[in-house]
Amino acid sequence: MKGLINFISEIRISKTSERESRRVNRELAKIRKKFKFFADGRQADSYQKMKYLCKLMYIYLLGYDINFGHIEAVNMTASSKFLEKQIAYLFISLLCGDESMLRLIVHSLRLDLCSEDNEVVCLALKCIANNFIEELAEDIVNQFFLGNNLVSSDYLRSKATLCLLSLYRRDPSTVPVSIIIPHLFKSLGSLNLGLLSSTLSLLLTLAIDFPDACKACLPKLIHILSERTDKKYIEKNGRAVYINIKILQMIRLYPPLGQLSLY
Structure with a gap:
């Protein structure tokens, strides 16, 4: 994900916390706008969604509060692609501690437990254990x-x-x-x-x-x-x-x- 790599590089070369904060806030505003476009029915490929979720996780690990992106991750757990499902479960395990939010993925977890792909089953088991x-x-x-x-x-x-x-x-x-x-x-x-x-x-x-x-x-x-x-x-x-x-x-x-x- 080139956009993610570039964003991490820009954060790492920030010489002051103020510059880092401004760069993070610009990125958050951009991601929020993109997610709003997706919610309004604009077409978006899975690559973009995964990239933005990864950026949000990185920003969260830097110590910033993240109060959006959860619904996008919940929806992505129903994906048939392993990488999308993996990032979605990782996002949920890291940022979604709310019980009401976790209940939204119970159906996807039940389906994944019955999957023929062993790695998908393991993802579901890890998510259940972590959360x-x-x-x-x-x-x-x-x-x-x-x-x-x-x-x-x-x-x-x-x-x-x-x-x-x-x-x-x-x-x-x-x-x-x-x-x-x-x-x-x-x-x-x-x-x-x-x-x-x-x-x-x-x-x-x-x-x-x-x-x-x-x-x-x-x-x-x-x-x-x-x-x-x-x-x-x-x-x-x-x-x-x-x-x-x-x-x-x-x-x-x-x-x-x-x-x-x-x-």
């Missing part, structure tokens, strides 16, 4: 952990697990713990390190609040740990020490092994 859109927690559970249309991709399930972890940390009541835990136990058998790591992170958090419900996974964790410390396994797959650390953190929450019936 704490709790009403979509049930959709995530149904699509990635339950139902006939269960997503089989380990990559997507690891992202969904991290999204649930973020929602749980903000408000534990948003995540149906009793339903999720048995499905997390199944994910422990995955050979995908990303899914295994995200599953352990969520289980470790849940075990603090629900120790009895998570206790049943200990035999599986000990089995995984014994395999991962085997010399032949290390030579073939590498050590991935962070997995071992999470397993040990989980085991530490419970009594010594002599007091448990593992097998």
Whole structure:
């Protein structure tokens, strides 16, 4: 985006805060006028909209207040182009903290969660996690952990697990713990390190609040740990020490092994 690059260059060479402020105010006036033209039905290509949204994000990061452009970003979330959708979700995550504004993108997020493009699904999951859109927690559970249309991709399930972890940390009541835990136990058998790591992170958090419900996974964790410390396994797959650390953190929450019936 040449216009964005030129604008950033002009801001960076401003020698005083007054010059920077004048340049920013001129740009804001220009963008506001362009958006008004778009609202009046004037034709605009997606390149222009993306460029102006990027400029607004940059201005916001400089410390200036931005009170427009939100509707344009909301409308762009329905785009079929990945780059437009990516910039729109980034703008919303950065500038749209208002709950009423976030509700406007719930429909687009639901559609994106069902997309055949994995990257689009990940965008939706990140937006839900960053903005704490709790009403979509049930959709995530149904699509990635339950139902006939269960997503089989380990990559997507690891992202969904991290999204649930973020929602749980903000408000534990948003995540149906009793339903999720048995499905997390199944994910422990995955050979995908990303899914295994995200599953352990969520289980470790849940075990603090629900120790009895998570206790049943200990035999599986000990089995995984014994395999991962085997010399032949290390030579073939590498050590991935962070997995071992999470397993040990989980085991530490419970009594010594002599007091448990593992097998």
